[in-house]
Amino acid sequence: MSWLVDSHIHLSDPFYEKELGFIINGMQKMQIKGCCVSVDYTTSIKTLELAKKSNLILPFVGIHPQMASQETEPVLDLINQNSDKLAGIGEIGLDKTYVNTKEDFERQEHVFREFLSHAEKLEKPISIHSRKTLDEIYQILSSYSLKGVLLHWFDGSKQQLKKAMDNGFYVSYGPVMVYAKDKQVLLENTNEDKILVETDGPVRFAKCFGLKPAQISFIPSVVFCASKILRKSYDELSKILEKNSDVYLGI
Numbered sequence: 366m367s368w369l370v371d372s373h374i375h376l377s378d379p380f381y382e383k384e385l386g387f388i389i390n391g392m393q394k395m396q397i398k399g400c401c402v403s404v405d406y407t408t409s410i411k412t413l414e415l416a417k418k419s420n421l422i423l424p425f426v427g428i429h430p431q432m433a434s435q436e437t438e439p440v441l442d443l444i445n446q447n448s449d450k451l452a453g454i455g456e457i458g459l460d461k462t463y464v465n466t467k468e469d470f471e472r473q474e475h476v477f478r479e480f481l482s483h484a485e486k487l488e489k490p491i492s493i494h495s496r497k498t499l500d501e502i503y504q505i506l507s508s509y510s511l512k513g514v515l516l517h518w519f520d521g522s523k524q525q526l527k528k529a530m531d532n533g534f535y536v537s538y539g540p541v542m543v544y545a546k547d548k549q550v551l552l553e554n555t556n557e558d559k560i561l562v563e564t565d566g567p568v569r570f571a572k573c574f575g576l577k578p579a580q581i582s583f584i585p586s587v588v589f590c591a592s593k594i595l596r597k598s599y600d601e602l603s604k605i606l607e608k609n610s611d612v613y614l615g616i
Contacts (some may be wrong), residue, residue: 366589367603369397369588369611371581373456373492373517376401377411378420380567380578383549386419391582392421399581401561402456402492404429413447415513418506421454423614425492427480431458435472435536437480438606442480444447454484454612455492456517459501474505488512499525503532513613518565523554530556535613537561540583552594561609562587577608 376380381388393401401416402425403409409426416424423464426436426444445473457480464470469553484491490513495502499521519536520565529536536555539562542548552560564587566579574583594600610616 366396367607369606371397371399371564371584371604372515372561373402374581376400376415377403378567382534388581389419397581397584398423400425400452403427404456407430407436409440409443418499418536425453425455426451427455427457428476429456430458430473430494431463433476434559437476441483448487453492454480456494457491458494459498460494461498474499487509488614492517503528503529512615515561517563526551526554529611530559534557535561537563539565540570540574540587541561541580549594552591557605558609562606564588
């Protein structure tokens with residue numbers, strides 16, 4: 366049986382704190398690892414602590430664009446001090462939803478570039494937040510030589526997807542893909558070796574998920590749905606995803 370990877374989940378969120386032991390036990394039984402991303406200094410510290418509890422928790426450290434006003438130095442110091450323990454750097458990126466001025470967006474870009482430089486230097490994969498900023502992000506990424514680039518929760522156009530594929534970037538699909546036709550179409554147009562899956566927990570999802578906060582246990586449902594869309598067996602797609610995750614993480 367293949368090991369699956371939730372390529373983007375916020376296990377450091379307080380929502381999961383009381384159930385962490387149960388979650389780790391479930392991950393072991395279901396053979397699922399989780400890329401635990403961070404959004405600021407506090408969650409970065411917590412992510413590193415969580416990773417000590419289980420080798421199934423793969424720690425990513427970074428500053429989310431919503432938190433770009435925070436000082437970057439403490440988080441960059443964490444990256445440098447724990448580079449041998451980190452699976453990657455993230456969640457980082459751009460998002461105009463969280464800015465009110467040109468200066469705010471320039472600050473986001475500055476923070477994003479700082480983390481990209483560290484990822485390049487340390488040869489770490491990155492998990493990117495790119496809501497409505499894909500074109501700007503593509504332009505910025507062209508200046509860096511990066512080992513593994515994931516555009517998490519990809520929500521671009523077919524043309525933007527093609528550009529991601531041309532550049533060798535990974536894109537991930539989550540629970541919304543189970544019931545959203547536009548995401549299913551994007552999946553069909555994604556190169557097989559660049560597909561990853563995620564939950565982005567504890568984000569809540571509608572329809573069959575009943576607006577419940579996402580659990581890492583949602584991953585098999587995402588894989589099952591994706592396998593039907595791609596006309597593959599569950600086991601066949603699981604093997605593909607395992608290989609893709611290993612290459613993305615540099616394992």
